[in-house]
Amino acid sequence: MxxxxxxxxxxxxxxxxxxxxxxxxxxxxxxxxxxxxxxxxxxxxxxxxxxxxxxxxxxxxxxxxxxxxFEPVVKAVIEKAKKGTSFGMPTEIETQLAELAVSMVPNIDKIRFVNSGTEACMSAVRLARGFTGKDKIIKFAGCYHGHSDSFLIQAGSGAVTFGAPNSPGVTQGTAKDTLLAEYNDLASIQTLVKANKGAIAAIIIEPVAGNMGCIIPTDEFIQGLRTLCTQEDILLIFDEVMTGFRLGKGGAQEVLGIDADILTFGKVIGGGLPVGAFAARSEIMGHLAPEGPVYQAGTLSGNPLAMSAGLAMLSELNSKxxxxxxxxxxxxxxxxxxxxxxxxxxxxxxxxxxxxxxxxxxxxxxxxxxxxxxxxxxxxxxxxxxxxxxxxxxxxxxxxxxxxxxxxxxxxxxxxxxxxxxxxxx
CATH class of the missing domain: 3.90.1150.10 (Aspartate Aminotransferase, domain 1)
Incomplete structure (x- = not known):
């Protein structure tokens, strides 16, 4: 060609x-x-x-x-654009998309919209730390959760492709609070948890990895991870930016039969426009401002064009x-x-x-x-x-x-x- x-x-x-x-x-x-x-x-x-x-x-x-x-998404965006592209104020369509997403996904009560998967994962970790009062997180070698500083520790995908999984610009102070485990190796997590007893706020994982190729979790691994988090009072974060609304209506949680504590979304939930989201049960989400002390904000969060695209996409998947x-x-x-x-x-x-x-x-x-x-x-x-x-x-x-x-x-x-x-x- x-x-x-x-x-x-x-x-x-x-x-x-x-x-x-x-x-x-x-x-x-x-x-x-x-x-x-x-x-x-x-x-x-x-x-x-x-x-x-x-x-x-x-x-x-x-x-x-x-x-x-996809015609319903294109039509929804065009019609919404005619009425204005951004307001910096609440709109009804944000609630409509939130209600639909919550109805489709198991084990969540509330959802907060942001503008990217990176922003969703960054916010989810901050929320986990604020909720638990702990500082450290565990991630997995090869899993990618966006380019926030906390995650650029053997990040997979683009970071690996370019030979810089530990990116310049990430401080040692930030890196010390991110612990690295091996995917599909429960023992590696148990070792870290034991060595950092009482200090780990959350474990974040791609429940089906997509940034080191498609990597499937074993039942023993993913079930063991849920059990360990429950036993040690650690929040389990499923990064479903890729898998959410793709593997099934309820994403990887539904397909794997695992309830995570916090979920992050992107990609499909925006129907092709820049959208991210994070969600959890009310007890956890209540810690977010303005209800609680954990601050997170965004001028374009809940943008009406993005919400209209997401609502059209999820409506189609939910009905079919x-x-x-x-x-x-x-x-x-x-x-x-x-x-x-x-x-x-x-x-x-x-x-x-x-x-x-x-x-x-x-x-x-x-x-x-x-x-x-x-x-x-x-x-x-x-x-x-x-x-x-x-x-x-x-x-x-x-x-x-x-x-x-x-x-x-x-x-x-x-x-x-x-x-x-x-x-x-x-």
Whole structure:
């Protein structure tokens, strides 16, 4: 394919934007070459500035679960924009989206809207510390909870791709309050809890990880984590920015059968507009200002355009829960097709899949945590990524990212994708 205009636009962008992008993974540093500049998108397809059509497997990193330019969302945003784009005052639609989200998700009474997943996770940790009166948190190597200082300790995804999981600018004072455990390793958490008895406010985790590939928690691990938090009076925070309203109406909590104490959301809850949220039972949320002493605010929080997009998206998912089965079946179909092709090629690989999330790892070992994910053959991944791109398939440009399927994908699209892989020389 020809990407002359994308390359020219990237050269121009680098003159005025650091690295030419506004989020690092977009720069293609992990796979080489210049990034693709998108002109428009519809359904399952991206159309770039050179006129190429690409089958999309990132869905804007998750939110486009029903495909691009989904008509009810587009219509809702247009109609709301005609009435004003921001007020800095309460609006009825904030309550409507809050009521719908609370009705769909288990174990929450109240929700606070913010503007990004990063902001949601940052606020959730502050709330946990304020509620418990403790300072330390535990996170997991390879899990990404946004770029707030507390989380840039082996952060996964973009941080790993760029070789700086401990980012300059994060102070030692901040880092000392973040303890690092290993995903799917309950003993690593137990050791930290024992060594920091009574000092841990919260454990934050991606219940199904998506930033070191798609990593699935074992039952023993995730159940043990809930039990340990209850026993030690530690709040369990599920970062459902990726999994919320994607794995099911009630997200990972519902699918895994685990009740977290605080939840964070993003992506799908905004229908493609910048929205984040955090939620918990009333006892915890009552500590937030203006009810309580834990301060959190945002001028554009609850923005009417974002709320209208989120309400349209969640209304569709709530009224048609069969969408989640449809997505899971399509993801399984792609998994089986890829597995058959890669087995025939005799290439070491692992495919992880959960619901509509999937990742391909070029390694012989099962991928269960950050360390095993990092063992993948990145040179093979580069050939795979660019080979698929040349055939009109847009995959995540990093081996540490999950695919996010959207329900606009047809089985013909999936077959085209599988055929593209079959034609690659890896």
């Amino acid at each position: 020809i990407y002359q205009r994308s390359s020219a636009l990237f050269a121009e962008a680098k003159k005025v934007i650091p690295g030419g992008v506004n989020s690092p993974v977009r720069a293609f540093n992990a796979v080489g070459g210049d990034p693709i500049f998108v002109k428009e998108a519809k359904g399952a397809y991206l159309y770039d500035e050179d006129g190429n059509r690409l089958i999309d497997y990132i869905a804007s990193w998750g939110p486009m679960i029903l495909g691009h330019a 829960p069969e969408i989640f089965n449809s997505l899971a079946q399509k993801t399984e179909y792609l998994h089986q097709g890829f597995e058959k092709v890669l087995n025939a090629k005799g290439i070491p690989f692992q495919i992880n899949r959960f619901g509509s999330m999937l990742s391909v790892h070029f390694t012989e070992e099962p991928v269960i945590d950050f360390a095993s994910s990092a063992k993948g053959n990145n040179e093979t991944f580069k050939k795979y990524f660019h080979g698929m791109l040349d055939k009109g398939i847009y995959l995540p440009p990093s081996a540490f990212e999950s695919y996010f399927l959207n329900d606009a994908l047809s089985y013909a699209d999936l077959d085209e994708t599988i055929s593209a892989l079959e034609g690659l020389s890896l």
